[in-house]
Amino acid sequence: MWNDDNAFYDDGEWITWSEINSHLERLEFEARFPHFDVDLVPIFQDLLAVAEDYHNLTGSHLQLYGDLGELYGAITHGIKLHRNYAQGSDGKLGDDFVEIKTITPFKSNDTITLNLKRNFSKVLIVKIDGEFEVQGRLIDRKALPKTKGDTLRLNWADLATGPNQSVTA
Secondary structure, rough: OOOOOOEEEEOOOEEEEEHHHHHHHHHHHHHHEEEEEEEHHHHHHHHHHHHHHHHHHHOOOOHHHHHHHHHHHHHHHHHHHHOOOOOOOEEEEOOOOEEEEEEEEOOOOOOEEEEEOOOOOOOEEEOOOOOOOOEEEEEEHHOOOOOOOOEEEHHHHEOOOOOOOOEOO
């Protein structure tokens, strides 16, 4: 039963506080991620829930974390993903090619390895932790540390979170 404790009456209908809070959460999410693709969110949430449920039931992990990282990039940054197994990069953001690397919940450390031979100008590092919480960092390639080899190892803890990100190796 709706009453003044859990809703309010406006323009002929009851509006609940949970509806208002849900709307406010969505507005905050859209402000944080201006290229937000709302149609992909339920798919992402369902896949993440399936991965978590499967792990809780079996103790094993499904092999879909890379896809979850790519969906996260499409949802939060508007990255247009390339077809599966495309060579060079995982997607495009405007004129920039983007490499997407995902840190999975079963990794023993929070380190990724970038192949610097690949064609990308930005890298999105997505972390899915043991509680199946997801975070990401989008970094310009020019902000990456210089290295003499063709690979670069980065640790999540070393990734800056500000708008002018720089990374230490």
